[in-house]
Amino acid sequence: MDFSLTADQRALAERVRTFTEKRITPFYQDSDREGQFRPDLLPELAAEGLFALRVPVEYGGLGLDAVSTGVALEELARGDLTACYPVLNAALVAGIITANGTPEQRARWLPAIARGDAVVAFCMTEPSHGTDAAAVKLRAEPNGPHDWRLVGEKTSIMLGAYATHGMIFARTSDAPRARGVTAFYARLDDQHVVRSTLRDLGSRSGGRSTLVFDGLPVQVSDVVGETGLGFAQGMRGFDYSRALIALMAVSVAQAALDDAISHAQHRRAFEKPLGQFQGIAFPLAECATYLHAARLVAYEALWRNDAGLEHRLAANMAKWWAPKVAVEATHQALLTLGHFGYSEEQPIAQRLRDLIGTQLADGTANATKLVVARELLGREYAP
């Protein structure tokens, strides 16, 4: 068993770390206060090649493996979890298009994603359902032999305020549940899409939005994969993106833990450094252990993906567990910092608020436990 990164992966980590320290971390708290990305963030992520990670080389991307994508996102998350979402979405959507699109569609859409000209949103959740994702109500209404109009509402769409394009899951037939759902890739900057941004606990710069579709025109050439198979394609994408979110969460918590460790070494109480009290040191030791273990599960999922092995189980294990231990570790770190941690002058409170979002985004703990349970017990035990 080899746990080491390749030379290329180490170089990528180094490059993204340097970029993050210079261009991401210094703006973390300002982005939260302003409730939006600074205007140059997306172009800078693009210039770093971070939207190109999973786009094949022949379509202008870097064609990197899943583990490398995890390495890059871990480094970026250390500076700002929310800045990871555009990179995560690009990787997820590019992956789905690469796996299911026609050569013509790949050539039409992937280079723009890689360059950052297309900022993509993943539009699944609706006002009436989230976990029960197959209950899609947004309709694709026929509009001629090869055209539809999208009518309905999506909500909780991360980057909804910024996205130029969306992968939109719509009902194209009366077939029940997942079998009637088709994935479209379409422009969102259109008069038939009305957006409103939500006021959130954390990830306030992420522009999570509600999108009302009042007849967005789409064509047969905008269908990703086959009609009626969109839901399954999206879920296969989650088998990979869930491990990436797990790594993002662990990385944020590790930054919080590092601050807490430093504080425990330097802050004194009762004439000793805090760290000499086991009531302080042991919880930090436990959190470090949980984060390390969760990180390994997430990387195993990505490694299995790269090796062409089944990885749904590990990815879903990582997705319910890593955000949970990340929130707990960050809470513990905040308490270790005492009143300093409670103040928004320090980044740790924001980290905790941001991390709670990872417990919901891309599926809650319960949703991912349902997948784990189904893999363990069998499909007939799913609700």
Ligand SMILES: Cc1cc2nc3c(=O)[nH]c(=O)nc-3n(C[C@H](O)[C@H](O)[C@H](O)COP(=O)(O)OP(=O)(O)OC[C@H]3O[C@@H](n4cnc5c(N)ncnc54)[C@H](O)[C@@H]3O)c2cc1C
């Ligand atoms: C930061 C953030 C980013 C997001 N980004 C996106 C995005 O880009 N695109 C997108 O489409 N969506 C996005 N979402 C939405 C997210 O996917 C949903 O919030 C999630 O799927 C849960 O759906 P829901 O909120 O409607 O909760 P519900 O489905 O109403 O569930 C409510 C609670 O009940 C639990 N529950 C539901 N069913 C079961 C069951 N069978 N067994 C046990 N427990 C159950 C859930 O775990 C949850 O705790 C985002 C959400 C957040 C917070």
